[in-house]
Amino acid sequence: MAFMLSEEHQAIREAVREFGENEMSPVAEEHDRAHKYPEAIRKKAAEYDFVAPAIPLEYGGAGMDKISSTIVTEELWRADPGIGSAVGSAGFGTNMIIEFGDEWMKEEWLPKIANGETASCSMISEPAHGSNVAGIETVAEEDGDGYVLNGNKMWITNGTVADVGVLMANTSPDAGHKGITAFLVEMDRDGVSTEKIDNKLGIRASDLAEVIIDDVRVPKENVIGEIDHGFYQLMEFFASGRTSVASQAVGAAQGALDAAIEYANEREQFDQKIKEFQAIEHKLAEMATKVEAARSLTYRAASQVEKNNQDVAAQYSSMAKLFASEISVEVADEGVQVHGGAGYVTDYPAERYYRDARITKIYEGTSEIQKNIIADQIL
Ligand SMILES: Cc1cc2nc3c(=O)[nH]c(=O)nc-3n(C[C@H](O)[C@H](O)[C@H](O)COP(=O)(O)OP(=O)(O)OC[C@H]3O[C@@H](n4cnc5c(N)ncnc54)[C@H](O)[C@@H]3O)c2cc1C
Secondary structure (H helix, E strand, O other): OOOOOOHHHHHHHHHHHHHHHHHHHHHHHHHHHHOOOOHHHHHHHHHOOOOOOOOOHHHOOOOOOHHHHHHHHHHHHHHOHHHHHHHHOOEOOHHHHHHHOOHHHHHHHHHHHHOOOOEEEEEOOEOOEOOOHHHOOOEEEEEOOEEEEEEEEEEEEOOOOEEEEEEEEEOOHHHHHHHEEEEEEEOOOOOEEEEEOOOOOOOOOOOEEEEEEEEEEEEHHHEEOOOOEHHHHHHHHHHHHHHHHHHHHHHHHHHHHHHHHHHHHHOEEOOEEHHHOHHHHHHHHHHHHHHHHHHHHHHHHHHHHHHOOHHHHHHHHHHHHHHHHHHHHHHHHHHHHHHHHHHHOOOOOHHHHHHHHHHHHOOOOOHHHHHHHHHHHHO
């Protein structure tokens, strides 16, 4: 299947790249060092529609197609994965609201997220259940005109900065994946508390927290979609989410490659630029080839998500996520090598890309889980 980007896609790439070069790269090291959440940059990015680009136009978003939003994510991560993560994840969970939420949820929350006023979060993982989503233990008990929620949610991106979140809980605890329901939870409700996780290897500008849900009461109108259908609803977004992480990985790898090329053009040893050593130019050639292959697979997955070809999208998105995240870490590692000792310190971005790329092999389904999915599809 041939795949070409349109002129509009190219224009989006150029616009995000310009934003990244001007607003993100120059402050990336400072945000990483201070573990500083880039709220001002998130608000500025929203002016250009780079925050939650897929939110529909009628709710203040850009209504971008999947390929466009893939390009936005890729370029944000190319500029800096930490800030890119914070900006690109500002609308976590909104796909559930857009697809299955009631009108009041869309009107109340989507415009505020799209215009950068606030962020949302998606609360699925728990301390004891990460890969095994169907095993979650957070419960929702019916009580009069509402539900009472109890449980702990772990590794929640935007946990301390979001004003709203989508939480997965058991409404029929003995039914496994057939008993899970999605709830909209306003984060200022009594009983919601957060504990920031501030000792991350990478993407340090991105906010991460454990969210404790202690007797949190929500009205029945906060149910998103159907009772006991939350897992099936969630599954509809797996291919899209995995394609997004693949684009993060491509962006980080491209950023690491750009930094390595720049350094190889500057640094001299034995009276010549290091790029003139065949060992270095071959390294750069291999890095560039891996990035391009991962990008092609990612766009291919994005086009299947856009066409809603569910089985094909599921397979390609897992392949793209697996391949792009693996090569992202390899390329970032070689980027450090091209820098020699300078790659081991924070004076250059090489070590940051190396730390930042690593997350793409873990979240939204680990590499091992992606291999399980691909094997299920092909065997
Ligand atoms: C920075 C960061 C941000 C995150 N953001 C969010 C978020 O916003 N919302 C959210 O809900 N979650 C989020 N997560 C959680 C993330 O999705 C999980 O960490 C991930 O799914 C893995 O789950 P786990 O950590 O419990 O690892 P485990 O599931 O305990 O896995 C441990 C190891 O066992 C392997 N393994 C497990 N099951 C199998 C199997 N069946 N076959 C083969 N190998 C297997 C895994 O591949 C892994 O190597 C985030 C995590 C991080 C680190």
